[in-house]
Amino acid sequence: MKIAFIGLGVMGFPMAGHLRAAGHEVTVFNRTRQRALAWQQQHGGSVADTPAAAAAGAEIVCCCVGNDDDVRQVLLGDDGALAAMATGSLLVDHTTASAALARELHVAAGAVGVGFLDAPVSGGQAGAENAALTIMVGGDDDPFARAEPVLSAYARCVRLLGPSGSGQLAKMVNQICIAGVVQGLAEGLAFSERAGLDSAAVIEVISQGAAQSWQMVNRYQTMLAGEYEHGFAVDWMRKDLGMVLEEAAQRDLELPVTSLVDAFYAEVQELGGGRWDTSSLFARMRAQMAESGSGTS
Incomplete structure (x- = not known):
């Protein structure tokens, strides 16, 4: 198929590469052109000067950028991808954005005869690089049936969860669960250190039982080493949790743990860790333990 991919960050770069490896004709656009040229050098394909130029003639246009404003910038307007998309083509937004934006794009795409799916992903950079992402999809049945085999090039699970906006709402569930799990892991490791245990040994044991989680298996070693220059940034997690809390407020739902962890992430930002992994x-x-005078730092 002829596919356009817009946004070549740590996720989009390998995702677009998997599409190329699967034999698709891929044209990419990235706001930092040098990044697009680096992708072309590694994977082949074509580089466009604007989102509209990338989308011209494409059967499917995929987008993976930062937030709602970024999505609007690359998809809407005269130079946006949607302006150049042909009737019957399909727009897939992998950005973690608001459910309201997903519904807005569904209407805008439908007005020009283009199908739309909101399809945020989970699995992080490693999942993107290893074609092992989970994709939560909102939209209609027919566009999903067309998109699923294409998206499977970089995913191990692709699931339609309801009408437009459902993918973004499901991603919010994902972030709620991750926030609680990471804080629990951080507290467990802090307790282990304060108790004088061999924390690595403790995790190796409890990860074989009911406490096991992806975060525990994939992050405990770097957490103990104090290494956070990798993974999903705190700044992005706070963006996601902000959308979660806004949606919850609209539904008159209290999320006390999520609210608390969001506040903790604000403290991590104050430590200079906005670009650190969420496991930070x-x-x-550890900073609190050090201040108390009896913790490990």
Whole structure:
């Protein structure tokens, strides 16, 4: 198929590469052109000067950028991808954005005869690089049936969860669960250190039982080493949790743990950790332990 991919960050770069490896004709656009040229050098394909130029003639246009404003910038307006998309083509937004934006794009795409799916992903940079992402999709049945085999080039699970906006709402569930799990892991490691245990040994044991989680298996070693220059940034997690809390407020739903962890991430930002991995909640715990005079730093 002829596919356009817009946004070549840590996720989009390998995702677009998997599409190329699967034999698709891929044209990319990135706001930093040098990044697009680096992708072309590694994977082949074509580089466009604007989102509209990338989308011209494409059967499917995929987008993976930062937030709602970024999505609007690359998809809407005269130079936006949607302006150049043909009737019957399909727009897939992998950005973690608001459910309201997903519904807005569904209407805008439908007005020009283009199908739309909101399809945020989970699995992080490693999942993107290893074609092992989970994709939560909102939209209609027919566009999903067309998109699923294409999206499977970089995913191990692609699931339609309801009408437009459902993918973004499901991603919010994902972030709620991750926030609680990471804070629990940070507290467990802090308790282990304060108790004088061999924390690595403790995790190796409890990860074989009911406490096991992806975060525990994939992050405990770097947490203990104080290494956070990798993974999903705290700044992006706070963006996501902000949308979660806004949606919850609209539904008159209290999320006390999520609210608390969001506040903890604000403290990590104050430590200078805005670009640290979300597992840096443990850095906050260690900082508090050090201030108390009896913790490990």
